[in-house]
Amino acid sequence: MSTSPNSQLLKGSLSVMILRLLEGRERMYGYEITQKVKELTAGEMTITEGALYPALHKLEAEGLLTTETQVVDGRARKYYSLTKIGQTEAAGRIAELTAFLDNLNLVLNLKPSL
Amino acid sequence: MSTSPNSQLLKGSLSVMILRLLEGRERMYGYEITQKVKELTAGEMTITEGALYPALHKLEAEGLLTTETQVVDGRARKYYSLTKIGQTEAAGRIAELTAFLDNLNLVLNLKPSL
DNA sequence: TTTAATACCTAAGACTTCTAGGTATATCCG
């Protein structure tokens, strides 16, 4: 057997969503991300916090995000924004996911007659 | 916290691809599936056997696929086809994945200005 | 005053996939 250097079948879409959302903004905090995704998908997609926070921490550990904490209305918010490296990586990972989705569609969209 | 009945963020696309490929055909065998996916995606997507066979076995255990083994050119092939339940389930899972991909696009396609 | 919304977090388990093997036969090429 061989199976060459592989692009994973379905890699985490969550981290790419995060990067994509941050591409368009100065900064966002975790809870805001969950609400934004809900809003964009008319409530159909829910980001669980158990997935979100570890994902954010990992992206930060990888150096793609930086944080600044700020207290608003007596509650602490942790704002995340893309680092320089994060901006580059974001573009790359979005392109990768897009390419994967294109291929997925090639497989899924085939007609029954083929 | 609450987080309602959730559609998983990252669902396995492989099993849905398998079901989709079988929707359009009488039957297929494992190796054939790997080749078909390669062909459909111009070599860009590779199904690893370490993922494929366990996925096939699981779908069979779930009652969505049945098998018939046949020897061709001295080599054993295990053909998989959709059961009646499999046909119903296939439609459902494909719709689910499609809905998920639509939502994913809503999040990914947002313009930087939004 | 209790519930819901806001806002953060973690641990345990489930699940999928990858890596990396293993077995075996047939065919192609030198």
Add this chain to the structure above:
DNA sequence: CGGATATACCTAGAAGTCTTAGGTATTAAA
């Protein structure tokens, strides 16, 4: 003839992501 490649199946272990299911704390609404 012999070795490599293609065909064809399989599994075990590790990696990684997400869900479930908690926890803490403040503010606003009922």
